[in-house]
Amino acid sequence: MSNSVLGNRPIREKSELESAYEKLLEIEQSKKYPQFYTFLRTTGLPYIPCSEDDVEVLYQKCFETLHKLGEVSIPVSVALSMHYYVLASIATYPFKKTSTQYWKREILLNKIKKERLFIANTGSVRTYDDVLGNKALIAMKEKDNYIVYGEAPFMSLAGIADYLVFTAELSDGGKAVFFAASDATQIEFTDTAFDNTMQGSYTKSVKFKNLRVPVSNVIKLDANTKEESELLIYQRSWFQALVSAPYLGASQRVIHEVSDFARQKIKKGKRLSESENFSDNLGELILKSKGARQLCKQAGHSLSKFKRGDKALLETLFEASVLSKYFATHYAEEIVTQARHIMGTQFLSPRSITNKIYKEIVFGPLQPMTDIDIKAYFSQKL
Numbered sequence: 001m002s003n004s005v006l007g008n009r010p011i012r013e014k015s016e017l018e019s020a021y022e023k024l025l026e027i028e029q030s031k032k033y034p035q036f037y038t039f040l041r042t043t044g045l046p047y048i049p050c051s052e053d054d055v056e057v058l059y060q061k062c063f064e065t066l067h068k069l070g071e072v073s074i075p076v077s078v079a080l081s082m083h084y085y086v087l088a089s090i091a092t093y094p095f096k097k098t099s100t101q102y103w104k105r106e107i108l109l110n111k112i113k114k115e116r117l118f119i120a121n122t123g124s125v126r127t128y129d130d131v132l133g134n135k136a137l138i139a140m141k142e143k144d145n146y147i148v149y150g151e152a153p154f155m156s157l158a159g160i161a162d163y164l165v166f167t168a169e170l171s172d173g174g175k176a177v178f179f180a181a182s183d184a185t186q187i188e189f190t191d192t193a194f195d196n197t198m199q200g201s202y203t204k205s206v207k208f209k210n211l212r213v214p215v216s217n218v219i220k221l222d223a224n225t226k227e228e229s230e231l232l233i234y235q236r237s238w239f240q241a242l243v244s245a246p247y248l249g250a251s252q253r254v255i256h257e258v259s260d261f262a263r264q265k266i267k268k269g270k271r272l273s274e275s276e277n278f279s280d281n282l283g284e285l286i287l288k289s290k291g292a293r294q295l296c297k298q299a300g301h302s303l304s305k306f307k308r309g310d311k312a313l314l315e316t317l318f319e320a321s322v323l324s325k326y327f328a329t330h331y332a333e334e335i336v337t338q339a340r341h342i343m344g345t346q347f348l349s350p351r352s353i354t355n356k357i358y359k360e361i362v363f364g365p366l367q368p369m370t371d372i373d374i375k376a377y378f379s380q381k382l
Helices: 016-030 033-041 045-051 055-070 074-092 100-115 230-242 244-264 276-304 311-348 353-360 371-381
Strands: 119-121 137-142 145-155 163-170 175-181 187-191 204-214 218-220
Touching: 016 033, 016 045, 016 055, 033 045, 033 074, 045 055, 045 074, 045 100, 055 074, 055 230, 055 244, 055 276, 074 100, 074 119, 074 230, 074 244, 074 353, 100 218, 145 163, 145 175, 175 204, 230 244, 230 276, 230 311, 244 276, 244 311, 244 353, 276 311, 311 353, 311 371
Parallel strands: 119 163, 137 163
Antiparallel strands: 137 145, 145 204, 163 175, 175 218, 187 204
């Protein structure tokens, strides 16, 4: 709160998130998204995981940022979620302080915060191998470096991020997480099938052509398979717990649009907002939104309880994250579809925010784990 006053009323300073929200609203008109990411670097928002020690508070701050930006642009918010989940999972994973992994992590976090860097994940880190287009990345040790080759189908923030984070199989067995500068000539980006639908996310496929990565930028994993690696499961849990936020933010925006529409729409001599039927419909939308938020909050709480070596806790937090992702993305999609039925053709006006969200909201359930993977996971558990 500022010490300056106007009469007896204090002047509240605008938060960084409010400033970012307003900047994104401005950028949405011009579609010059690189300008938004340049602005975002000047704030502390991308570097919350480098500064916040409390895991639950860290999750809440990241979630609220993604939710707020998702009200304006799902693609931009999803792209930032990729930066967040990798950074947050590495920042909060309980490495032993005597381990080389711990000190590599600390050096990396300090570098990211000090130099105001963005990181992106290639989409190669998955809990299951049988995902369409998920080709293996292979790394071969050569003196003090690893040589990496292969490709991954999706990476948001391509061309924006300074560093790439990805998991590769080691030629001599095991797996490791790699950090590499994104401007290396041995890295090639190509457009994905999304075209302009996810404009602003800068999602591309990435190919590594014998990329050289120093051992100082490599963290070996604690197991030979993705299903057994604590770090990868923990990282995937962060992803699932955060990725719903952009879609819930967008559906929240739609709820406000529906409410505004109902106050203006006259039917049989009275406003639609005065109708009992509309009140029931709006209540259902809000119910789904709040229910989804509670599931996400529980996922964040579960993440905060994680202890290295506790398989039961790891399974609990993973399932909490999966449940939040599944129901939250589906609820977001249902909210938008129900809103379309209420608003009719006005909902689909070509340049309207509701029409834009309608095209983008469908990507929520398609984010890994997909519905098929999630249902298979729980059926196998039985």
